[in-house]
Amino acid sequence: MKTYLDCYPCFLRQALGASRLAGASDEQQYAILQQVLGILQGLDLTVTPPQIGNQVHQIIRDELSLADPYRSVKMKSTQEALDLYPRLQALIAEANDPLDCAFRLSIAGNIIDLAIIPEADLWATVERVLSQDYAVNDGDVLRQRLGEVSEVLFLADNAGETVFDRLLIETLDVPVTYVVKGGPVINDATLTDAQQAGLDQVARLVDNGSQAPGTILSDCSDEFRDMYNRAELIIAKGQGNYETLSEEGDRIFFLLQTKCELIARDIGVPVGSIILKRG
């Protein structure tokens, strides 16, 4: 997905919100905004929004001299999701259709997203997503493909959301490679974050070698790109992965909530929709 002019104000808003969350002083916030304005000037609109987001969050890390400004936020999100884990597990166990329940919980976890919504009410989101109609539902094709493949490549999104993905992986009857970021960016999950959520107990845990949000293939390691190219079936979580991989063909199934007006418009659904969409 390309970058729209409507993304300009949003990049500034995100830069300001993320700076404050990371404890930036007024002077640091001003310096960060000035640098982001520099990036937006003369911007090439054919790049995807996460490519700009990548630069924005590099600026924040550099200005604050912090390698992982949201480490404590991520730990808190993961712990809060872990606290719900037994209740979520019970929901799946008691469901008429455990796999659909697990799809929905994985999508519910996508509410955790510092870039858009600083604080999410997790349990309220779970209850909403369990009863909400899908705006796009390619679940039947995904079920069929899950029965045909020998492995799934699962592209993670945010810390905390990982716990909800873990429940889906535990429900699947096929081995999973769970792919996190190669370095900290916003609250995207890294190896450390995924380990805290227990993903190493249910999947082969790897990183993509990239510190960008979403999955910018050209920025990833050769090792990950090989894995990606060979994958029969890919589950990709969240808006960032949709923005960067929406043109990448029908091996990919996107699980997300639409939180941005432009992404919702690109998919052809309202903001606040739950999506299980084949690429």
Add this chain to the structure above:
Amino acid sequence: MKTYLDCYPCFLRQALGASRLAGASDEQQYAILQQVLGILQGLDLTVTPPQIGNQVHQIIRDELSLADPYRSVKMKSTQEALDLYPRLQALIAEANDPLDCAFRLSIAGNIIDLAIIPEADLWATVERVLSQDYAVNDGDVLRQRLGEVSEVLFLADNAGETVFDRLLIETLDVPVTYVVKGGPVINDATLTDAQQAGLDQVARLVDNGSQAPGTILSDCSDEFRDMYNRAELIIAKGQGNYETLSEEGDRIFFLLQTKCELIARDIGVPVGSIILKRG
């Protein structure tokens, strides 16, 4: 009121929304945003937001080669308000406290504001504002002052809102000078717009010699500044006048709805409040 870092994304959002409303092509929207980014770089945060808004809307007019991009929008807003005029007049006639009803209607009209809310449901706003508690209410002091002075200087805001101000002026028992902008900016009322609303029938109609939003005194004509300096009592409508005149002393009474988070915070009330506040 000074400009906050939070105003940066808002200026871009407003520039984009206003450009589109004025019919800008994608290329023109891009060119406008690039120039606004230039203004935001190295911005002096001690200036008031309307001083930046002034430059933003100058860029839009220049880029589109249109002296008054919102002329038709303003005519439509004024006509819609005029259509309600008999019903609004009846509300005041039947009110237990006609002056308070007229204050409230003037504040209700402040919902018309292209910079913030492109389309307002006027009658719904009237009903809400008639029953809503004031978040700040210096109405008793304003009533007292209205009984003591020989004239009121009334600083207008947007086209359409003018009709609601007309009802307040008709209810006052003191001569009014109604001050509009010296040239078109966003949907702020000019002499032409105020005449369409019939303000020339109920007040002495003058312009302030400035094409900036709000009232930037240094940008106004000598003639207006004299009038302003001599005024015993000033009624100032809307956020722009609050942003530019909030430090100008207790001769001024601000009538507005808080539509911006930062202005609301400056006043110490929630967004969506109705305000009758002495400076």
